[in-house]
Every structure is written in structure tokens, then in C-alpha cells.
Amino acid sequence: MEAYYKSKKTSGRIKVSLSYVILTIIAVVFIFPFIWMLSTAFKIPSEAYTLPPKIIPETFTWDNFIQGWQYADFTRYTWNTLIVTGLATIGTVLSASFVAYGFARFKSRYSGLLFTVVLATMMLPSQVTLVPTYLLFTKLGWLDTLMPLIVPSFFGGGAFNIFLLRQFFKTIPKDLDEAAYIDGANAFQIYYKILLPAIKPALITVGLMSITFHWNDYMSPLIYLNSDQNFTLAIGLQFFQNSFGSSQIQMLMAVSLITVIPVLILFFIGQRYFIQGITMTGIKG
Amino acid sequence: MRKFSIILLIGIFVTVITACSANSDQAAENSSGNGEISGDLTVFGWGGGEELQSRKEATKIFKKLYPKVKVHEVWLPADNIDVKLDAALAAGNAGDVIMMSPDWKGLRSKWFEDLNPYIEKDQLDLEALLTQGVDGGYVDADGKREGMPTTASDFMIAYNKDIFDKAGLPYPTNDWTWDDFSATAKQVSSGEGANRVYGIVSHWILQSFAPFIYGGMPYNEDWSKQTLDDPNTLKGYQLFGDLVNAKAMPDDAAAKSMPMDQMFAAGRAAMYPLGVFEASTIAKNVGSNFQWGIVMPPKDPSGKTVNIKFQTGFAMNKDSKNKEAAWAYIKTVSLNKEVGDLYSKVNLPAAKESADSTFANLKIEGTDISMVDFVTGLQDAITFPWGGSIAKAGDLYEQTWQQVTVQGKSAEEAAKAYTSQIQSALDSIHQSK
Numbered sequence: 001m002e003a004y005y006k007s008k009k010t011s012g013r014i015k016v017s018l019s020y021v022i023l024t025i026i027a028v029v030f031i032f033p034f035i036w037m038l039s040t041a042f043k044i045p046s047e048a049y050t051l052p053p054k055i056i057p058e059t060f061t062w063d064n065f066i067q068g069w070q071y072a073d074f075t076r077y078t079w080n081t082l083i084v085t086g087l088a089t090i091g092t093v094l095s096a097s098f099v100a101y102g103f104a105r106f107k108s109r110y111s112g113l114l115f116t117v118v119l120a121t122m123m124l125p126s127q128v129t130l131v132p133t134y135l136l137f138t139k140l141g142w143l144d145t146l147m148p149l150i151v152p153s154f155f156g157g158g159a160f161n162i163f164l165l166r167q168f169f170k171t172i173p174k175d176l177d178e179a180a181y182i183d184g185a186n187a188f189q190i191y192y193k194i195l196l197p198a199i200k201p202a203l204i205t206v207g208l209m210s211i212t213f214h215w216n217d218y219m220s221p222l223i224y225l226n227s228d229q230n231f232t233l234a235i236g237l238q239f240f241q242n243s244f245g246s247s248q249i250q251m252l253m254a255v256s257l258i259t260v261i262p263v264l265i266l267f268f269i270g271q272r273y274f275i276q277g278i279t280m281t282g283i284k285g
Numbered sequence: 286m287r288k289f290s291i292i293l294l295i296g297i298f299v300t301v302i303t304a305c306s307a308n309s310d311q312a313a314e315n316s317s318g319n320g321e322i323s324g325d326l327t328v329f330g331w332g333g334g335e336e337l338q339s340r341k342e343a344t345k346i347f348k349k350l351y352p353k354v355k356v357h358e359v360w361l362p363a364d365n366i367d368v369k370l371d372a373a374l375a376a377g378n379a380g381d382v383i384m385m386s387p388d389w390k391g392l393r394s395k396w397f398e399d400l401n402p403y404i405e406k407d408q409l410d411l412e413a414l415l416t417q418g419v420d421g422g423y424v425d426a427d428g429k430r431e432g433m434p435t436t437a438s439d440f441m442i443a444y445n446k447d448i449f450d451k452a453g454l455p456y457p458t459n460d461w462t463w464d465d466f467s468a469t470a471k472q473v474s475s476g477e478g479a480n481r482v483y484g485i486v487s488h489w490i491l492q493s494f495a496p497f498i499y500g501g502m503p504y505n506e507d508w509s510k511q512t513l514d515d516p517n518t519l520k521g522y523q524l525f526g527d528l529v530n531a532k533a534m535p536d537d538a539a540a541k542s543m544p545m546d547q548m549f550a551a552g553r554a555a556m557y558p559l560g561v562f563e564a565s566t567i568a569k570n571v572g573s574n575f576q577w578g579i580v581m582p583p584k585d586p587s588g589k590t591v592n593i594k595f596q597t598g599f600a601m602n603k604d605s606k607n608k609e610a611a612w613a614y615i616k617t618v619s620l621n622k623e624v625g626d627l628y629s630k631v632n633l634p635a636a637k638e639s640a641d642s643t644f645a646n647l648k649i650e651g652t653d654i655s656m657v658d659f660v661t662g663l664q665d666a667i668t669f670p671w672g673g674s675i676a677k678a679g680d681l682y683e684q685t686w687q688q689v690t691v692q693g694k695s696a697e698e699a700a701k702a703y704t705s706q707i708q709s710a711l712d713s714i715h716q717s718k
Binding site: 044045046047048049050053127130131134135138143218219222223226227228235238239240241242247248249 | 332333334335336337357359360361362363364365366368369371372373375376378544546547550551552562563566569570571572573574
């Protein structure tokens with residue numbers, strides 16, 4: 001019997017070790033581009049391209065960070081990106097959860113159709129809506145301001161986020177709403193005081209996705225911004241590349257490294273909720 | 286005698302005063318000419334690195350010359366700029382002066398002003414003022430001039446001497462043919478998988494070379510008929526399909542695994558087509574990793590070197606509210622010597638005076654390669670063939686290229702699938718004109 005347990009224990013250990021080895025290999029594959037970025041950021045230009053690539057630079061330099069940061073007004077770009085990302089994320093989380101609450105809890109003859117229409121917007125190529133939205137923002141006088149990058153987030157927050165949160169709301173028993181209703185809460189109070197705290201992981205998930213999206217978004221700032229003083233980091237990083245595709249890779253990597261750090265920290269802080277948010281979404285349809 | 290001396294003195298005095306007054310009048314005219322031009326002007330352009338820096342510096346020179354013009358500058362990254370410009374042009378706020386290339390939204394578009402009347406009014410002799418070879422493609426077949434050049438460059442093939450030495454092959458020379466090129470690319474390739482060293486990188490310009498390398502063409506001269514199915518054109522496409530099949534050029538997956546400039550600089554490809562605009566970047570990146578040289582692109586069967594030229598210029602928006610200032614800007618960045626000297630650092634300047642002096646003496650940083658070597662064939666080079674009104678047909682040519690180099694189809698098969706669509710796209714240019 002003891003031998004049986006011993007062999008089972010050994011085989012369990014082997015399985016665990018094996019899975020760790022496989023996971024480590026996968027992790028190394030996935031982390032390699034980041035390591036390469038980190039390493040290139042400290043290299044002189046000719047060393048960035050040696051073959052086979054050297055992880056540890058022979059000539060270690062900080063110049064890429066200094067020159068790269070001074071190459072354009074990255075301090076201002078960072079500030080603009082923080083404003084856009086912060087406000088757009090607040091807008092996304094608030095409005096997406098509000099719309100999702102409506103779809104999850106209120107039924108009407110047209111709610112199914114409306115939800116399909118919302119989901120259908122995900123299929124719409126951005127090129128189709130580009131000129132009309134550009135014209136709209138031009139007429140509103142919002143061109144070359146941060147408004148087009150922030151305000152739309154307060155009007156629904158995106159079909160995917162609505163879908164994600166609606167699914168989450170549906171996992172919460174309606175009894176909670178009814179109990180609150182009996183206690184005198186109105187629909188908004190139920191949403192705000194009862195349901196929102198209950199879907200915290202999903203809200204954090206949506207928030208993290210929104211932060212990542214807005215932090216890295218290149219197309220919207222490119223379309224709606226014109227002045228250097230309004231540019232975001234994603235635009236600034238592209239200036240390292242000339243119109244024929246070649247780039248000053250070491251400076252690009254150095255500044256990219258700086259700009260990726262805040263998102264990385266936020267992700268690590270919120271990853272527990274992120275995983276929880278994603279895994280619990282599909283529990284109840 | 287005394288009387289004569291007095292008259293002579295008075296005469297000299299009057300002459301000097303008149304001359305001075307004439308000079309100061311001329312100067313005043315020039316000065317007031319520049320000073321009279323005023324109002325707001327929006328300049329819309331794109332790029333990155335030194336190239337963009339030189340555009341910004343050129344605008345500073347314009348501001349100095351035209352102090353009463355308030356210039357609003359819109360400088361954006363080049364990536365996806367066409368999407369932005371499409372929206373801005375449609376909304377009517379794309380700026381007064383727009384950076385353009387003859388290959389990109391240049392000819393036969395409805396957005397740009399005809400610049401001929403402005404040139405005539407200023408009595409500019411462009412042949413005397415512009416560097417030979419930079420001006421091609423800005424004038425439409427019906428004579429409308431849609432832009433003025435600022436810079437240009439054609440292509441050279443950079444090669445890694447170490448890889449050639451290792452393969453025991455002589456370095457290519459300016460009289461090589463495309464058959465030589467193909468054979469060389471295959472012979473210098475070696476290794477497998479992640480260690481594969483390719484003959485040539487998968488560069489976006491090769492698609493533009495393909496139709497011409499055996500004397501073919503993608504379409505006829507007035508763009509009325511596609512000639513993709515011409516045997517010589519097909520042979521050109523097939524050469525690159527064969528290179529991919531022979532693993533002398535990276536396939537789609539390999540090409541996406543590493544940017545092409547890195548592939549060359551890292552010694553993963555023996556050859557790299559490059560223009561003067563990126564030569565100094567490549568020189569810095571290669572550093573002392575290996576020895577490299579440049580050679581002209583190979584010749585077609587008639588003995589003519591096949592080359593593609595890239596030109597950048599500025600056009601005037603037809604809807605500009607300040608066309609006088611817009612023309613002044615275009616004229617300055619195209620013809621001014623000081624601006625030309627600035628541009629010399631990154632490309633061949635349009636201003637002949639600068640090209641003949643400043644540019645002629647420059648070398649690629651960190652190398653013995655003269656900048657002039659890069660533009661030797663500019664005059665005979667073909668203007669990038671897929672832009673402007675050709676763009677829609679150009680997308681289809683691109684798809685044909687991908688069928689051959691990505692999907693592995695023969696050039697003939699690919700052409701069969703696309704010729705009728707391309708013909709329709711060409712027809713639509715003439716219908717909409």
C-alpha cells in the first residue's frame with residue numbers, strides 16, 4: 001500500500017515538474033521579445049543587430065533613454081496619454097456597466113434585437129465609420145483636442161465590454177435585486193449599491209482592457225490629433241520610424257520600455273481580478 | 286576742366302544714387318514681396334527621424350523668409366497616414382500645403398491645384414532650377430502640374446561582403462543582370478530554420494521592380510491597358526516566386542519574424558535594396574559587424590538598369606484659403622538653396638544648386654560611400670508605379686505579387702486570376718476623369 005502511495009506521489013511529482021518545465025519554456029518564448037526590448041534599450045546601434053543576438057550588451061549605455069526621451073516631447077505625450085487613458089477608462093467602466101445592467105435586468109420586446117444591434121457593431125469595419133465620425137468631430141470643433149479620444153467612451157464603452165459585463169450581471173441571482181427592491185431601493189440604487197460591488201472582478205477586467213487599449217491606441221490619436229502638444233505616446237513612438245520603414249531601434253526600445261512599465265505594473269496589480277473576471281464571464285448565458 | 290570735373294562728379298554721384306536706389310528698390314520689392322504675403326497657412330506632412338527633422342527645419346526657413354505668414358504645422362508619423370489624409374481631405378481640413386509623392390494620391394486626383402499658372406507668373410525656369418531626375422511624375426498627361434519636388438532617391442543594392450566571401454562568390458558589379466542576381470541570391474543563401482541566411486530580404490520595393498526586370502511593364506503608357514499577362518512581365522514575377530521557393534528570399538512567415546533592415550544588419554540576408562534615405566541608419570546599425578558595399582540594381586535584357594525612384598514633394602490643396610502663401614511655401618521648400626542643403630543630409634534635394642554643391646560632397650556617415658552613388662540612375666529610374674489614381678489597380682497587383690510570393694502560385698496562374706479585375710480598375714480611372 002505504501003509502495004502504491006509512494007509511486008503515486010512520485011508520478012504526481014513528475015507530472016508537476018513536467019508541467020512546470022513546459023510552462024517555463026512557453027513563458028521564455030513569450031517573454032523573449034520583452035527581454036530583447038530590455039536588452040536592446042541598453043545597446044549601442046551596431047550591437048543591436050549582432051547575430052546571434054546577445055542578451056547582455058557588451059557596451060552598456062544609458063544614452064538611448066536620454067536621447068530617446070529628448071527626441072520628442074515625451075513628457076507631454078505621457079501626460080496626454082494619462083489623461084486620455086484615465087478618463088476614457090472611467091467612461092468605459094461606468095457606461096458599459098450601465099448599459100450591460102439594462103440588458104441583463106430589464107426585458108422588453110426589443111431588448112433582444114437591441115442587444116444584437118449592439119453586438120453587430122463589433123463586425124463593422126472602422127473604415128466605414130471613419131469619415132462620418134471625423135466629420136462629426138470636426139463639426140463639434142473637437143478636432144485636435146483630446147475630446148474624441150475620451151468622450152465616446154462615456155457612450156456605451158464598446159460592445160465587447162457590454163457583452164462581458166452583461167454576462168457577469170446574469171450570474172448574480174435576481175433575488176438580490178428583489179430583496180433590495182423590497183427594502184425600498186430603486187433601479188439605479190440596485191445597480192449602484194448592490195450589483196456593481198458584486199461584479200468587481202469584471203469591472204477591473206474591463207478597466208484593465210480599457211487601460212491597455214487606450215494606452216496603446218495609435219489610430220484614433222493619429223486621425224483626430226494634429227498638434228505636437230496633444231500627441232499621445234503611441235504617436236510619439238512612431239516618430240522613430242521614417243516613412244520607408246527603417247527605425248532607430250535602440251531609442252525606440254528604450255522609450256517603449258519606459259512607456260510599457262505603467263501598464264505592466266497595473267496588470268500585475270489587477271491580474272488576480274482579471275483572470276477571475278474572464279473565467280467567470282461564461283458561467284451563465 | 287574744373288567745370289568738366291564738376292559735371293563728371295555730379296554724373297558719378299547721380300549714377301551711384303540711382304544705382305543704390307535701384308538696388309534698394311529691388312531689395313524692397315523682394316522684401317515687401319515676402320512681407321506682403323500674410324495670413325494663416327497649414328502645412329500637412331509626415332515622416333520620422335532625420336527626414337522629418339529636415340522638413341521641420343525647412344519650415345523654419347520659410348517662416349524667416351515670410352514673417353507675416355502664420356504657419357500651422359501638422360507633422361505626423363507615416364504609418365497609416367493615408368487613412369488620416371483621406372478623412373481630412375473629405376472633410377476639407379487637410380491643410381493648404383500637403384506633402385505628396387507622384388506615386389501617392391498625386392496625379393489625376395481632384396484635391397490638388399494646378400501649379401502651372403504660379404510657375405508662369407513667377408517666370409521660373411524649372412529646368413535650370415531643379416536637379417535632373419527629381420521632377421518626373423508631378424505633371425499629369427494633360428499638362429496639369431500637381432506638385433513640386435523637394436527630394437528624391439532611387440535604389441541601390443547593399444550587399445554583405447562577408448557572406449559573399451564565405452560563399453566564395455565575387456561581389457556584384459554594376460553590369461549584372463537579373464539572372465545573375467537570381468543565381469547570386471540562391472548561391473549565397475545557406476543554413477536552415479532560424480539560422481537561415483537569405484540571399485535577399487523580402488523588401489516591399491521588389492514588387493515594384495518585378496514587372497520591369499525582363500523588359501515588361503504592368504500597364505501601358507496611358508494606363509488604358511494592363512500588361513500583366515505579357516510574357517516578360519510574368520517572367521519578372523516568376524523570378525521572385527522562384528527565389529522564395531528556393532528559400533533565397535524569406536517566405537511570409539520568415540519575413541514577418543524580423544524587420545527587413547534588422548535582417549540585413551544582423552547578417553541574416555546577403556542583399557538589401559536601400560535608398561539614400563535609410564543608408565545612414567543601416568550604416569549605423571551594421572557598424573563594424575561586417576563589411577558591406579553597394580551596387581546598382583541589375584540590368585534588364587536590353588542592358589538598361591532597372592530602378593525605381595521615390596520622390597517627395599508638396600502640393601497645394603485646391604480648397605486652400607491662402608493660395609499665395611501656399612505657393613510661397615511650396616516654392617521655398619522646393620527651390621531654396623538653404624532648404625536644399627538641409628535636405629541633402631537625407632535625400633537628393635530638388636534644388637539643383639544644393640544637389641551640385643552640398644549633396645555632391647557628402648558621404649554616408651561612417652562609410653566611404655558617396656551620397657551621389659545612390660542617385661546615379663535617377664534620371665532613367667521608373668516612378669513608383671502603384672500610387673495616385675493607380676492605387677486601386679495597385680492593390681490588385683499587390684495581390685498578384687502575394688499569390689506568387691506567399692501562396693506559391695505560378696505567375697501565369699496568378700495573372701489569370703487578376704488581369705480582368707486590374708483592367709476594370711484601369712478603366713475606372715479613365716471613366717472617372
